[in-house]
Amino acid sequence: MRVIFLGPPGSGKGTQAKRLQEAQGIPQVSTGDLLRQAVRDQTELGREAQGYMDAGKLVPDSLVIALLLERIQAGDCAGGFILDGFPRTVPQAEALDAALAEQGRPIDTVVNFVIDLGRLVERLVGRRVCPGGHGEWHVRFNPPQRDEVCDVCGAALIQREDDQEDRIRTRMEAYRADTEPLIAFYREHGVLQDIDALGELDTVTAQIEAVVTR
Numbered sequence: 001m002r003v004i005f006l007g008p009p010g011s012g013k014g015t016q017a018k019r020l021q022e023a024q025g026i027p028q029v030s031t032g033d034l035l036r037q038a039v040r041d042q043t044e045l046g047r048e049a050q051g052y053m054d055a056g057k058l059v060p061d062s063l064v065i066a067l068l069l070e071r072i073q074a075g076d077c078a079g080g081f082i083l084d085g086f087p088r089t090v091p092q093a094e095a096l097d098a099a100l101a102e103q104g105r106p107i108d109t110v111v112n113f114v115i116d117l118g119r120l121v122e123r124l125v126g127r128r129v130c131p132g133g134h135g136e137w138h139v140r141f142n143p144p145q146r147d148e149v150c151d152v153c154g155a156a157l158i159q160r161e162d163d164q165e166d167r168i169r170t171r172m173e174a175y176r177a178d179t180e181p182l183i184a185f186y187r188e189h190g191v192l193q194d195i196d197a198l199g200e201l202d203t204v205t206a207q208i209e210a211v212v213t214r
């Protein structure tokens, strides 16, 4: 199963990708997570990417495409993968298509998270993440067992730099300008499946299960 999760910031891609990973036993591949790890490790890529990410801007295609194509060559992706946050531009989608066509393993389904952008600010400002990368929660919609504490390692949860309101606006603009055109791109390829991303977590999960296993 090779799946892309496409949707605006805060639409639930990461949360649902983790659930599908658990259910199907295929890895979530999140370019956001890979980039944040590179920033934590202070690699050359991480140092280059950090300014863009903190500002809520997209990291240049040249950096992200290479990172993603290398990741999906790893052994754990042989049986499939869930791409979360990639592709985000038409050049990224074209590069992915070309690489997968060469390998004879095309994308099966693109799950399009449909949601009114006005509803996303509340989701993003209430998100809290583990500084060690162990997961993320929401103060209201998906709280950790202990307030503001990571369920996995016990660290104090933090707010992502790009979850400040002004940065959220920049991310939404990037989504509209660069990522939304991918809806038409994948619809033309006949692999796009819309789901209503506004519902409760379990309702959204059920819709995704239905479209990826159809």
Ligand code: AP5
Pocket: 007, 008, 009, 010, 011, 012, 013, 014, 015, 016, 030, 031, 032, 033, 035, 052, 053, 054, 056, 057, 058, 059, 060, 061, 064, 084, 085, 086, 087, 088, 092, 123, 124, 126, 127, 128, 136, 137, 138, 139, 141, 142, 162, 171, 197, 198, 199, 200, 201, 204
């Ligand atoms: P990335 O980490 O991919 O961020 P994003 O796309 O902005 O997505 P988010 O993680 O904010 O949202 P999500 O849809 O995963 O929602 P989530 O499940 O967390 O990218 C970060 C940055 O990295 C980019 O800005 C860019 O700089 C760079 N980058 C990454 N990939 C790139 C690429 N391909 N090209 C260029 N640059 C790239 O949910 C959000 C909150 O809502 C959570 O708190 C959750 O608990 C809650 N929630 C989820 N679902 C529900 C629900 N159904 N009801 C109520 N609450 C819910």
